[in-house]
Amino acid sequence: MPESPLEPLTLPTDPDAWLAFADERPRERLDRVAAIDARLIAETGLTLRERLALWNEADIALAEAAAPSHLISESHPDAAVRDAAEKQAQAVDAAQSRRLLDRDLWGVFADADADTAGLEPDEQRLLDHVRRDFRRGGVDLSDADRDRVRELTERDTELSLTFSRNIREGRRQIRVPASSLEGLPADFIDEHPVDEEGMVTLTTEYTDLMPVREYAHDRAVRHALVGAYNDLAWPENEPVLTELLAGRAERATLLGYGDWADYETETRMIGSSAAVATFLDRVAEAAAPAAAAEYERVLERLRRDASDADAVTIADFWYLLGALKREEYDVDAQVVRSYFRFDRVLDGVLATTGRLLDVQYVPVDAPSWHDDVRTYDVVRAGERLGRIHLDLHPREGKYNHAACFGLAPGISGRTLPESVLLCNFSRGLLEHDEVVTFFHEFGHLVHDILGGHQKWGRWTGVATEWDFVEAPSQLLEEWAWDAEALASFAVNDEGQPIPADLVDRMRTADAFGRGLEVTRQLGHATTSYRLHVDRPADLQTAVDGYYRAASPVTPLDGSHSYAGFGHLTGYGACYYTYQWSLVIARDLLSAFGDDLFDPATATRYRREILEPGGTRDARDLVRTFLGRDSTFDAYRDWLAGE
Known part of the structure; x- marks a missing residue:
């Protein structure tokens, strides 16, 4: 391959070097940002184009600090390296928040209207976005409110990282009789040895969860493993999420927004919290006819196995879809998977x-x-x-x-x-x-x-x-x-x-099942949105209600799926996305x-x-x-x- 003028990163090869990469490299980028900010404030003779170019340099340095920090915190096998990366991810987010609350830095761009003549369209677009960022950051608030916004923003980062870490480390397992694995593929059974008590251990990792919910004939096994998965990171994440939602609501109010969804959607295509509610209603209306017809078919199929069943649960959903597709459409998922090594x-x-x-x-x-x-x-x-x-x-x-x-x-x-x-x-x-x-x-x-x-x-x-x-x-x-x-x-x-x-x-x-799948997604989207807008005191009861209202496929009684709903950090109120x-x-x-x-x-x-x-x-x-x-x-x- 011809030489490229640009070289990719050279990643470390030993534990000490990884610790330095996770800790020292982001620090150096943050020092670079601080130096750029000091120059922007001190050098009053800079043209607007030069100021925008320096802001871009800071954006690049922040990205170079943030991206590997988030990646390494989620992937490195050494817990010490993960912890170091997580701390630097938190430091980057804190630096970004502080910059947008810095009135001296804001002054570099606040009164630039007289200097915009001759800007290229992309430079003008950047200026518009930077000004919007400062306003959304709270730079024009009173001193007390600015300090509170800073506290809330930094706490949001800390809580979000904790929420994600609890999910990442929240692996659960159940033990079931080997005889209860009927229906699962032979290679799956071969990979799950039977212990001296005749039991098999199943974990909430996808490599166990997905085959079990798809193939296990034993409804109790499906319910047990899906139930364990739906309680991932619970109860650890219950107080974390409660505080996260409260902090976001307070920050939205301080910044002048109706709710957290209004804050988040301002920079997105949809534009407002009210538009999210309208969109979700539109999707629900479009999905309802297909979902209702499909639900009758999956409930009837469930009753062939469990005659007293009165509802299809989320632990039944994939198994029943697979059974109907095999029986009525001649699509056997186990035959299909044989083509996908x-x-x-x-x-x-x-x-x-x-x-x-x-x-x-x-x-x-x-x-x-x-x-x-x-x-x-x-x-x-x-x-x-x-x-x-x-x-x-x-x-x-x-x-x-x-x-x-x-x-x-x-x-x-x-x-x-x-x-x-x-x-x-x-x-x-x-x-x-x-x-x-x-x-x-x-x-x-x-x-x-x-x-x-x-x-x-x-x-x-x-x-x-x-x-x-x-x-x-x-x-x-x-x-x-x-x-x-x-x-x-x-x-x-x-x-x-x-x-x-x-x-x-x-x-x-x-x-077949597309309408029901969309209603399942609506449950996620409604949960994401309503938790941030309604701020319910009882998370478990509220989330259970959101899912039951969105889809005829019911959640498992007493489950706490919101504790393992990782999108509540990065996507916030906007799973509608x-x-x-x-x-x-x-x-x-x-x-x-x-x-x-x-x-x-x-x-x-x-x-x-x-x-x-x-x-x-x-x-x-x-x-x-x-x-x-x-x-x-x-x-x-x-x-x-x-």
Whole structure:
């Protein structure tokens, strides 16, 4: 491969070096920010363009401190390194809060209107955003209120990190009789030895949870494991969440917002708290007919196994969908999973996205934080565009869901973008749902790399409005359902590719349960929103009510799923984002027509949606790609199974 003018990060190779990387490197970046701020305040003769350029330097330094700190705190196998990284993540957030409360720093930009002549559009946009940030930070409040906002903001960071740590370290397990595992795949049973008492230990890791909830005939086993998972990080996170919600409500009031959702949505496409409620109502109305009809079918199917059952619970949901798809659509999930051995899926995700986005992934032998990590350079026409790191299997102390984390912010001509996937896939066979998840998270990864070539640190990578950021990843899920894409890597151990007619049946079967799945997502979105807006005193009762109102599929009695709802930190009141983005994603998909690999459409998508990063408003990106504003139509058709 030709030499690139930019080199990726060189990661440490020993424990002491990792501690220094986690602790000293962010400190150095924060010192750099402090020096920039001092210069901005002291050098009164700087032009507005020079001030904006210095602000950008500080943005870049903050990103270089924040991204690896959050990643390492969730992934490094050494608890001391995780703790050091977590402390620095907290320090970065505190520094960002303090800057936006600094009146001297605010003065550098507050009275700049007379100097804006001659600014480029991107410079003017940056100035507008910086001013908005200062206002949202509370710079114009009284001294007492500013101090209180600072306290609340720093406490929010501390509580959020604690909430996430409790989830990460909250692994639970149950013991069940070996005889109760009927229905589970043979490879799963082989991997779970029977102890001297005839019992098998199951954990809340995805590698156990997903097969059990999908295949276990024994309803009690499903309920026990899903119940343990729904109590992840409870009771530890109960007081943490209570304080987090109270602090956010107080901060919103101090800053002049109606509620925390109003504060969060001001910078997003949706625009207001009231618009979130309206949108969720619209989705509920669209999903209701399909969900009602589907629920009758799954309840009837449950009663074949449990004649006295009066409700389908969340612990029954996936099992019953799988049973109906097997019995009525001839889609046996265990047959399907036989085509998705992990290594072949990994190769398939790389090959599929490489073809779609005109890139190659070149394996790199480079240091990382764990032997599981696979590193690749992302290359086009011999030019290295960035680097990705794939950390894809569960282990103790690691982030226990699936997400994309930044490592290095890409800055044009200066820094290569680097991003990381933290997932928890089996090393053997994957469920097709996990294949879909892999494509989804990889969508974030390639967005961060391809969009990571910007001048402005603020808008590099996936730094779009937060309720648009899921659209590219949700769009990429469609390739996990495409017969042409699957034929290239979905091969069983006998070397037989997945039959095209099975893929067709899978797609047909996927439409069944879609309405119920959307109502399940509405439960999450309603919980996220209402906890921040209503501020209920009794979290368990309120959340139970939110889920029961959103979906006919009921939560388990007495569960505390909110304690393990990791999105309540980063997404706050705005889990609605997933359905909002899905409306856009279904619309974007319509541009591809019948050929998901059409080169002209793929190139246009890459250039007009992914590569701009956050340099333009999301509505403009969508309008440019579609030639019109996005509509609800494609989403409504998808809900109807069309």
